[in-house]
Amino acid sequence: MSRTSTKILAALAALPLIAGLAACASPAAGDAGAAADDVVKIGVVGKGDPQWAAFEEAAAAEDIQIEIVDFADYAQPNPALTEGELDLSQFQHIVYLADYNVSAGEDLAPIGSTAIYPLGLYSLKYDSVKDIPAGETVAVPNDASNQARALLVLQSAGLIELKSGGTIFSDLADIDEANSKVKVTALEASLTPTSLPDVAAAIINNDFVEDTGLTFEDAIAKDDPSDPNALPYVNIFAARADDTDDATYLKLVEIFQTDPAVQEALVDASGGTGVPIVTPVEDLEDSLAKVEADTKSAKG
Incomplete structure (x- = not known):
């Protein structure tokens, strides 16, 4: 190791x-x-x-x-x-x-x-989280466990605010839209990569990153495994x-x-x-x- x-x-x-x-x-x-x-x-x-x-x-x-x-x-x-x-x-x-x-x-x-x-946030349009304009849409996985983790990544990146402060059970209803920079849409996990041309950014599970032609180093935000x-x-x-x-x-x-x-x-x-x-x-x-x-x- x-x-x-x-x-x-x-x-x-x-x-x-x-x-x-x-x-x-x-x-x-x-x-x-x-x-x-x-x-x-x-x-x-x-x-x-x-x-x-x-x-x-x-x-x-x-x-x-x-x-x-x-x-x-x-x-x-x-x-x-x-x-x-x-x-x-x-x-x-x-x-x-x-x-x-x-x-x-x-x-x-x-x-x-x-x-x-x-878990990483990827974009074909923006090189940095700070470059994402207000009101843009970000895609996240729709399964409960990965969606909650994805929302925590977006909150840490300053793109959304969660009413509860964020838990492993957070979902789209927990987003404080009035105090969030972006809108969030949920898709089946294997579809978040294909959504990239149509959204500002997407949370993509590791299994699907390289299928998009991206590398893990392309993530513009991610959570901390430590x-x-x-x-x-x-x-x-x-x-x-x-x-x-x-x-x-x-x-x-x-x-x-x-x-x-x-x-x-x-x-x-x-x-x-x-x-x-x-x-x-x-x-x-x-x-x-x-x-x-x-x-x-x-x-x-």
Whole structure:
């Protein structure tokens, strides 16, 4: 892990957030759960990202065969996992998983952390946030978890003001329009990049940035992954609740977290913006339980 990652881990430790390897043991792949000759299907958004080829190779070296199943948008992998079409998913952070579990009445669970990624604001028309004229429109993702985070980025950039001050549950109704510089429209996450010719700027999830011909360095604003409130936005491997102790799945998490080629590809895929993180599973579970409780309360 890089020196930058080490500093960020220290900053997040006060939660407590990050403390060494995931608390589960790392048994050999054949000790329990899926047999070594079974194929483990993992749902992702962005199969072309280089960490997946590196991960397949590293898993094969441990006699575990995996199949990376690609999905076009974030709404699809969790239902597929719930229905047993997948064995694991790796595309979401804790806030997204909590919203899914509460909305769908499900109990998918985290079994390991992967990384945290800053969320960026991009524009084809303006080189700086300060150049965006008053009254222009900015696009954000329409899914609840990413929308709230996107609005916090816009508030930090001075483009909007949120009535609540901003929370992980903020939505468009929370925008104080009278005291905001821009208007905000919500689109499905995969469509925010294609909206760029028609809006002043757009919040674009990392999975879709390079599809637009942009680079991560093109962001004109972004949030800070070292923020102590970052734990709910740590990306995770998720499994069905009955499979959280599956030895093969836990071995795959260990491989992903420790294999140098996988980690290098993970950082490269994010243009150097992704920060690999190893968080104890119990901390992930505690964070999920808290966010789920808050989500239920927020939804009434």
